[in-house]
Amino acid sequence: MALEGLKKGIFSAVARLKGKRKLDEAEMKELTKSIRRSLLEADFNVRQTKEITARLEERILEEEPQPGITLQTHAMNIIYTELVRLLGAPREIRPHNQTILMVGLYGQGKTTTTAKLAEWWRKRHGIRVAVIEADVQRPGAYAQLKQLLSDSPVEVYGDPENPDAVSIVKSGLAKVGNADVVIIDTAGRDRLDDELQAELERIHKVANATERFLVIDAQVGQAAGPVAAGFHDLVGVTGVIVSKLDGTARGGGALSAVATTGAPIVFIGEGEKVADLEKFESDRFISRLLGMGDIRGLIDLAPDSLDQEEAMRLTERMMSGRFTLNDMYKQMEMMSKIGTIDKIVSHLPDSMFGGLGSMNRRQKEEMQQNLERFRVIMDSMTQDEKNEPQILKSERIRRIARGAGVREKNVRELLTQWNRSRKMMKGIKGNRKLRRQMKGMMGDVDDMDMPM
Ligand SMILES: Nc1nc2c(ncn2[C@@H]2O[C@H](COP(=O)(O)OP(=O)(O)O)[C@@H](O)[C@H]2O)c(=O)[nH]1
Numbered sequence: 001m002a003l004e005g006l007k008k009g010i011f012s013a014v015a016r017l018k019g020k021r022k023l024d025e026a027e028m029k030e031l032t033k034s035i036r037r038s039l040l041e042a043d044f045n046v047r048q049t050k051e052i053t054a055r056l057e058e059r060i061l062e063e064e065p066q067p068g069i070t071l072q073t074h075a076m077n078i079i080y081t082e083l084v085r086l087l088g089a090p091r092e093i094r095p096h097n098q099t100i101l102m103v104g105l106y107g108q109g110k111t112t113t114t115a116k117l118a119e120w121w122r123k124r125h126g127i128r129v130a131v132i133e134a135d136v137q138r139p140g141a142y143a144q145l146k147q148l149l150s151d152s153p154v155e156v157y158g159d160p161e162n163p164d165a166v167s168i169v170k171s172g173l174a175k176v177g178n179a180d181v182v183i184i185d186t187a188g189r190d191r192l193d194d195e196l197q198a199e200l201e202r203i204h205k206v207a208n209a210t211e212r213f214l215v216i217d218a219q220v221g222q223a224a225g226p227v228a229a230g231f232h233d234l235v236g237v238t239g240v241i242v243s244k245l246d247g248t249a250r251g252g253g254a255l256s257a258v259a260t261t262g263a264p265i266v267f268i269g270e271g272e273k274v275a276d277l278e279k280f281e282s283d284r285f286i287s288r289l290l291g292m293g294d295i296r297g298l299i300d301l302a303p304d305s306l307d308q309e310e311a312m313r314l315t316e317r318m319m320s321g322r323f324t325l326n327d328m329y330k331q332m333e334m335m336s337k338i339g340t341i342d343k344i345v346s347h348l349p350d351s352m353f354g355g356l357g358s359m360n361r362r363q364k365e366e367m368q369q370n371l372e373r374f375r376v377i378m379d380s381m382t383q384d385e386k387n388e389p390q391i392l393k394s395e396r397i398r399r400i401a402r403g404a405g406v407r408e409k410n411v412r413e414l415l416t417q418w419n420r421s422r423k424m425m426k427g428i429k430g431n432r433k434l435r436r437q438m439k440g441m442m443g444d445v446d447d448m449d450m451p452m
């Protein structure tokens with residue numbers, strides 16, 4: 001996930017508090033110094049960094065941790081609330097009667113994000129979405145957008161022969177303007193020059209857009225601030241989308257610089273694929289960043305084919321401590337529907353599943369392969385065997401291995417995995433802090449507590 005370095009920095013800074021109940025002056029200095037360094041390394045600006053560490057120091061001195069909460073957790077909770085405050089409150093955008101104008105400089109990810117947004121709305125709300133390609137500067141923009149949405153029912157309007165963006169927008173709106181959401185992609189320049197300003201102003205007038213979304217590449221860092229301000233003066237930016245957060249460790253610069261302009265960040269882009277878009281909500285983002293997990297985000301990853309109620313039910317059952325092979329199977333099925341383990345893991349609290357969050361790429365790939373094999377094996381089991389894996393002794397294991405076309409060793413691996421998962425589930429049941437934390441993720445965020 002984005003800002004991995006910041007996460008590491010904060011963790012190691014706060015780890016110094018382990019086992020402590022009070023900090024002396026020197027320890028406090030050390031703590032704030034290393035938090036400051038981590039924030040600066042993630043490109044937060046100096047003033048913001050100072051403010052956060054000053055508030056941290058003040059609150060650690062003034063606020064008593066709640067009963068049963070360690071100083072370490074207390075500090076982490078303070079950092080959490082301060083970062084959420086810095087990044088601002090989320091904004092809802094209604095999924096009907098919307099015309100969205102996409103603006104931004106060249107190469108920031110406008111066209112990609114146009115396709116991502118269209119798919120996001122269509123999938124999330126099941127509504128009719130259309131896009132209009134009005135970039136007449138870049139040859140191939142229309143083909144690019146069409147290509148990105150080639151597997152999607154989203155309507156793509158364009159007129160690559162027409163050199164006049166305004167007339168394309170006009171005829172596009174006449175053709176697809178009655179969709180629930182219409183998104184207009186525009187041209188960029190290297191900078192917000194007179195030509196680009198004039199074109200955007202004309203399009204803006206014709207489109208009468210309900211939303212103006214600015215796309216900014218996370219790589220530009222704190223320079224995102226002045227860029228956002230410039231576009232805001234021109235078209236009144238209603239939301240910022242920070243793209244390419246997957247490609248930089250210094251994404252804190254763009255995120256926090258945008259936040260200071262007062263324009264809310266509405267989405268973030270974390271990859272080149274159409275599905276790599278996430279609605280931005282600072283509390284969820286920060287809770288994931290700090291390893292507190294994000295169950296709601298996890299469930300949001302689910303495609304149409306996944307029953308969200310079922311996902312919630314399974315999560316609740318896991319928390320109750322009951323865990324049959326069938327449950328594990330369902331969990332795995334869900335995971336395979338949701339997609340890569342990578343994505344899933346980034347939404348889970350680090351403490352859950354024994355620190356899966358810090359697996360490296362190779363380990364994750366291995367796990368993905370295991371899951372596929374386990375599925376084949378389970379397909380060769382009877383319902384009873386899946387309900388009570390304890391009954392699986394050597395004869396049954398042999399039969400199953402033959403049926404699935406794998407080695408007996410592989411079947412035993414599956415059973416070992418189940419045993420391990422079951423123990424972990426039991427651990428969750430017995431871990432009141434973690435249970436409370438999971439409840440927090442599913443609903444009341446204020447109730448959140450860190451198991452450390
Ligand atoms: N890694 C990554 N690449 C992205 C993301 N968004 C866009 N890109 C890539 O950035 C490049 C420029 O994107 P494009 O949409 O053409 O930018 P535009 O000129 O603003 O329309 C393309 O190669 C995209 O695949 C993102 O969130 N992550």
Ligand SMILES: [Mg+2]
Binds near residue numbers: 110111112141186
């Ligand atoms: Mg483009």
